[in-house]
Amino acid sequence: MSQVTTKTEYRLENLSCANCAMKFENNVKSLPSVTEATVNFGASKLSFTGDATMEELQAAGAFDGIQVVPLSKRDPSPKTPFFQRKENIVTILSLVFVIAGMFFTYRDVPNPAVATGLFAAAILIGGTGMFITGIKNLVRLDFDMKTLMTIAIIGAAIIGEWQEAAVVVFLFAVSEALEAYSMNKARQSIRQLMDIAPASAHVKRNGEIMELKTEDILVGDILLVKPGQKIAMDGVVLSGRSTVNQAAITGESIPVLKQVDDEVFAGTLNEEGALEVTVTKLVGDTTIAKIIHLVEDAQAEKAPSQKFVDRFAKYYTPIIIGIAVLVAIVPPLFGADWHTWVYQGLAVLVVGCPCALVVSTPVAIVTAIGNAARQGVLIKGGVYLEEMGRIHAIAFDKTGTLTKGYPEVTDFIARDEEKRTILQAVAAVESMSQHPLARAIVDYAKGQGIGEAELRNFQSVTGKGAVGEVDGVTVHVGSMKWASELAELPAEMQQRAEELQLAGKSVMAVVMNQMFRALIAVTDPLREESMDVLRQLKDVGIRHTVMLTGDDVRTAEAIAKLAGVTDVRAGLMPEDKLEAMKGLMGQYGRVAMVGDGINDAPALAASSIGIAMGGAGTDAALETADIALMADDLRQLPYTMKLSRKTLQIIKENIMFAVGLKIVALLLIIPGWLTLWIAIFADMGATLLVVLNSLRLMRIHK
Structure with a gap:
C-alpha cells in the first residue's frame, strides 16, 4: 500500500465534468486523514494536505472512473482506440438496443412486450453506472445531473415511456463522451507545455558522460546539447555558439544567438551548433516548470464570472426541482391528466441540469490562459484575464518598456x-x-x-x-x-x-x-515596435495612454510625442509613480501599468493590472506582476488585450447560451410540447455550444 503524506499533488485522468471535480474534491476532503483538498478542474490536478493512501484516493474518484497518477508521470496512459473504450462500447450497444426496440414498436405488427424488453436492456446497458451514482446521490440529497437523470428515467419507465427513457440514456452517454473530448482539447495547452522539456539529457559529471533523467541532474552539471536537440535544463552557456529557438518559453518566432555566458532555458531548441551548458537550476525550479505551475494555478483561480455562476447554480438546481414538482402535481390537482404532467415534470428535471452553466466560464478561462502561455504571455488568473478585458487606460514606464533601456x-x-x-x-x-x-x-x-x-x-x-x-x-x-x-x-x-x-x-x-x-x-531610443503597438492598442479600445518616468520633462515629452502617448508624467521617483497611479485610477477607473517588474513594483502593485516586461528567467517579474510578457516584447500587449476582450465576450455568450436554451425549453411546458428528447437535447446542446464556443479562443494569435 503506497502512503502519501503532508502537502501532496497528483494529476487526474478521466476528469471530464465540473460537477465531477467538485464531488471528487468533497470525497477527498471527507477522508479522515485529509485536512484540506483542492481539485483544479482546468489542469486536472489534485492538491491536498494530510495523509492518504493511493487506494483511498482512487476510491474517492471511483464514482466516475477518475484515476489518480503521480505528478512526475510524464507519459500519459496509452491511448485507447475509440471503439475499445468502455463508455463508447456501452453507448453503441445501447444504440443497437434502442434501434431494435423501435423496430418492434413501429413495424406493421408491433410487439410491445419485446419492444419494452429491448428498451429496458438499452437503459440498463447505457445507464447502470449513472443509476448507481444517481441513487447514491439521491440518498445524500445531492442533486447533480446524474441524480436528476436517474429520477427522470425511472419516472419515465414507471409511466410507461420506455422508448423515451432509452433514447435519453443513449443521448446522455453521447453528450458525456463529447464533453470529455472537448475538455481534453481545452486542456491540451497545458499538456503541450508539459511536453516541451525533454525527460533526460546527456551530462558531463566528474569527467564522465552519462545520460540522466532530468530529476537526477544537479546544479553545476554540464549538459551536452547537440544541434537539433532540446535543452533539458536552465543554465549558462559554458562553451559553443549556436542559435536557439525560444518560442516555447517566450513566444519569439526568431531564433536567438547564444554564446559563452548567455542564459538558456529548458525546453528551448538548439538549432545549428553544439553547446555545453552549466546547469543553474534544478528541474522543479526551471522557467518552464514555473510557467506550468503558474498557469495551472491561474486556471484553478476562479474568475468573477465563475464565482457568480457558482453562486447562481447553487440556488438554480433547487429552484428547478421545485418547478418540476409543481409542474408534475399542480395541473392534475385541477383535473389535468396525471400521465401528461408527470412526464412534463420529468422533462423539466432533465432540462434543468446546470452542467452547461457550471462549465460556461472555466472552459473559456482554461482555454484562454493556456493559449496565452503558448504565445509567451503568462496570465496569473482568470480574475486578471477578465480585468484586462475591461481596461481603457494603460500607463507605461519609459526606460526599458517604451524605449530599449540602453543608450x-x-x-x-x-x-x-x-x-x-x-x-x-x-x-x-x-x-x-x-x-x-x-x-x-x-x-x-x-x-x-x-x-x-x-x-x-x-x-x-x-x-x-x-x-x-x-x-x-x-x-x-x-x-x-x-x-x-x-x-x-x-x-x-x-x-x-x-x-x-x-x-x-x-x-x-x-x-x-x-x-x-x-x-x-x-x-535611449524608442523601441521599433512602440509606435505600432500604441496604435494597435487604440484600435482595440484603449482610450488613454500615459508615460510615467523618472527622466526630465524634455526627454519624456520627446519620446512620448514620437511614440504617440497622450499623457506624460516626468521626473517621478518610485513613490511619485505610486501617487500618479492612484491619481490615474481616480481619473479613469481601471488602469493597467506596464513596467520592468522591479523598479516599478509600487506602481505595478497599485494598478488594476500589473504587466511585467521580460518574464523569462526573471523571478521578480514572474512574482510581482499579474501578467508577464515573457519575451520582453511589447507586441504581445495588443494580443493580450484582444484575447482578454474576446474571453469576456465568449463568457457572456456562454452564459446566454446556457440559460437561454433552458428558458426556451422550459417555455415549451406551457403548450405541453416539452419532451424528454427535447430536454436532453437542450442540455446536451447547451453544454456542447458552450465548450465549442470557448475553444474558439485557441485560434487567437499575435
Missing part, C-alpha cells in the same frame, strides 16, 4: 574628412570609462568599423566627462558646460546642441588640444 549614439556631428579620426580618439578615451554613455560611444565606433588607438594619461572628471592623450593630442569628451570652459564653441554648434537637447537627447562635446571638434548626441 545609443544617434548623432555624430563633425567635419566629414575628420569624422573617423575624431571618433577613433573619442572611442579610445571612452573605452576606459564605466559610464553607460561611454559604452554607447565605444559600441558606435565598433559599428562604424573604427580601429583601436593607444591611450595615455586617462582621467575621469566627476560630473564633467573624461580626458586622455591619443597620438599626442589631448582629448576632452564631456558636457557642453565643461566644453565651453575649455574652448570657444561655434554659435551654429551651440544652436545644434540645443536642438538635440530639445529632442530629448544627451549631448556631449569633443575638445581636442583646446579646440572644439565635434558633437555627440546619445539617447
Whole structure:
C-alpha cells in the first residue's frame, strides 16, 4: 500500500465534468486523514494536505472512473482506440438496443412486450453506472445531473415511456463522451507545455558522460546539447555558439544567438551548433516548470464570472426541482391528466441540469490562459484575464518598456574628412570609462568599423566627462558646460546642441588640444515596435495612454510625442509613480501599468493590472506582476488585450447560451410540447455550444 503524506499533488485522468471535480474534491476532503483538498478542474490536478493512501484516493474518484497518477508521470496512459473504450462500447450497444426496440414498436405488427424488453436492456446497458451514482446521490440529497437523470428515467419507465427513457440514456452517454473530448482539447495547452522539456539529457559529471533523467541532474552539471536537440535544463552557456529557438518559453518566432555566458532555458531548441551548458537550476525550479505551475494555478483561480455562476447554480438546481414538482402535481390537482404532467415534470428535471452553466466560464478561462502561455504571455488568473478585458487606460514606464533601456549614439556631428579620426580618439578615451554613455560611444565606433588607438594619461572628471592623450593630442569628451570652459564653441554648434537637447537627447562635446571638434548626441531610443503597438492598442479600445518616468520633462515629452502617448508624467521617483497611479485610477477607473517588474513594483502593485516586461528567467517579474510578457516584447500587449476582450465576450455568450436554451425549453411546458428528447437535447446542446464556443479562443494569435 503506497502512503502519501503532508502537502501532496497528483494529476487526474478521466476528469471530464465540473460537477465531477467538485464531488471528487468533497470525497477527498471527507477522508479522515485529509485536512484540506483542492481539485483544479482546468489542469486536472489534485492538491491536498494530510495523509492518504493511493487506494483511498482512487476510491474517492471511483464514482466516475477518475484515476489518480503521480505528478512526475510524464507519459500519459496509452491511448485507447475509440471503439475499445468502455463508455463508447456501452453507448453503441445501447444504440443497437434502442434501434431494435423501435423496430418492434413501429413495424406493421408491433410487439410491445419485446419492444419494452429491448428498451429496458438499452437503459440498463447505457445507464447502470449513472443509476448507481444517481441513487447514491439521491440518498445524500445531492442533486447533480446524474441524480436528476436517474429520477427522470425511472419516472419515465414507471409511466410507461420506455422508448423515451432509452433514447435519453443513449443521448446522455453521447453528450458525456463529447464533453470529455472537448475538455481534453481545452486542456491540451497545458499538456503541450508539459511536453516541451525533454525527460533526460546527456551530462558531463566528474569527467564522465552519462545520460540522466532530468530529476537526477544537479546544479553545476554540464549538459551536452547537440544541434537539433532540446535543452533539458536552465543554465549558462559554458562553451559553443549556436542559435536557439525560444518560442516555447517566450513566444519569439526568431531564433536567438547564444554564446559563452548567455542564459538558456529548458525546453528551448538548439538549432545549428553544439553547446555545453552549466546547469543553474534544478528541474522543479526551471522557467518552464514555473510557467506550468503558474498557469495551472491561474486556471484553478476562479474568475468573477465563475464565482457568480457558482453562486447562481447553487440556488438554480433547487429552484428547478421545485418547478418540476409543481409542474408534475399542480395541473392534475385541477383535473389535468396525471400521465401528461408527470412526464412534463420529468422533462423539466432533465432540462434543468446546470452542467452547461457550471462549465460556461472555466472552459473559456482554461482555454484562454493556456493559449496565452503558448504565445509567451503568462496570465496569473482568470480574475486578471477578465480585468484586462475591461481596461481603457494603460500607463507605461519609459526606460526599458517604451524605449530599449540602453543608450545609443544617434548623432555624430563633425567635419566629414575628420569624422573617423575624431571618433577613433573619442572611442579610445571612452573605452576606459564605466559610464553607460561611454559604452554607447565605444559600441558606435565598433559599428562604424573604427580601429583601436593607444591611450595615455586617462582621467575621469566627476560630473564633467573624461580626458586622455591619443597620438599626442589631448582629448576632452564631456558636457557642453565643461566644453565651453575649455574652448570657444561655434554659435551654429551651440544652436545644434540645443536642438538635440530639445529632442530629448544627451549631448556631449569633443575638445581636442583646446579646440572644439565635434558633437555627440546619445539617447535611449524608442523601441521599433512602440509606435505600432500604441496604435494597435487604440484600435482595440484603449482610450488613454500615459508615460510615467523618472527622466526630465524634455526627454519624456520627446519620446512620448514620437511614440504617440497622450499623457506624460516626468521626473517621478518610485513613490511619485505610486501617487500618479492612484491619481490615474481616480481619473479613469481601471488602469493597467506596464513596467520592468522591479523598479516599478509600487506602481505595478497599485494598478488594476500589473504587466511585467521580460518574464523569462526573471523571478521578480514572474512574482510581482499579474501578467508577464515573457519575451520582453511589447507586441504581445495588443494580443493580450484582444484575447482578454474576446474571453469576456465568449463568457457572456456562454452564459446566454446556457440559460437561454433552458428558458426556451422550459417555455415549451406551457403548450405541453416539452419532451424528454427535447430536454436532453437542450442540455446536451447547451453544454456542447458552450465548450465549442470557448475553444474558439485557441485560434487567437499575435
